[in-house]
Amino acid sequence: MSRTTRDNYHHGDLKMALIEAAEAIIQAEGVDGFTLRKAARSAGVSPGAPSHHFSGTKGLLTAVAIRTFEKLGGELNALPSSGIPAQDLRTQALGYVKFAAFNPGLFRLICRVDLIDFKDPAFMQASFAALTQYGHAAAAYFGQEPPDVNKRVFRPYMASAMAIAHGLAHMVTEGRPALFLDTPDPDSMFIETMLPSVLLATWPD
Structure with missing residues (x-):
């Protein structure tokens, strides 16, 4: 040493x-x-x-996952708010997909509940805090109350909003844009030229 x-x-x-x-x-x-x-x-x-x-692999990977959520939250919560619910939700979703695209390994880690202690209090707090602005944007768009860290209840609108962004993020991290974009960098082209239109079709003004 x-x-x-x-x-x-x-x-x-x-x-x-x-x-x-x-x-x-x-x-x-x-x-x-x-x-x-x-x-x-x-x-x-x-x-x-x-x-x-x-305390082993899971403990260290959980610590990395917490740090990853802190980074994700730093990026999402710093995104500008327009006061227009649909636009703010699209902005948050775009930021989520971009984070996954730029950090594919870490993004896959935070999705692997078999490798991390997702009931760890620090992990739960970090994951909730990371999506605070996302949750508020989704709640405003759907006319619902924003998520509450002290009320762990199923919120269909939040599940819907996260499923869309999460699915798009996985689509990019798995290289799916290459199936329909014949360019040197299909992922970047998809994010920059097509993803905004996909999000607009999903959550129109």
Whole structure:
């Protein structure tokens, strides 16, 4: 172990170093290419360190998922609001799909409830906070109350709004635009030239 790694360990930075290492591996190789051993090697610590600090693979991947939702929330909640419900909902959905397109490995991770502890309180809070603006936009469009973190109830309008954006995001991350767009970068062309029209047809003004 290097001196720098030991110093970071004593200053409480080892957890973040492991999260960042795991995140980089998933970005580069996908979640299926991730192992605790790779994360430990990348962070410059012993193979047992990730299990010690995160209680195994699920613990570390849950921490990465929390950080991913924080990033997603930072992007979605910073998007401009026009005050026009349909337009705001389309803006949020477009931002969601773009995040997935630019972060396919991490996006796939947050969809894998078999790999993360989706009942972890910090994960639940991060996932809810990430979609705050999305939830408000959907509620305004459908004339419903916005989601409440303290009321975990099924909301059909929110399920509908998320299903559309989530499906489109998966369509892009799986490379489906290449089936009908013969261009060097079909995903980007789909997002920039076709997706706005798809969203307009879904949620018209």
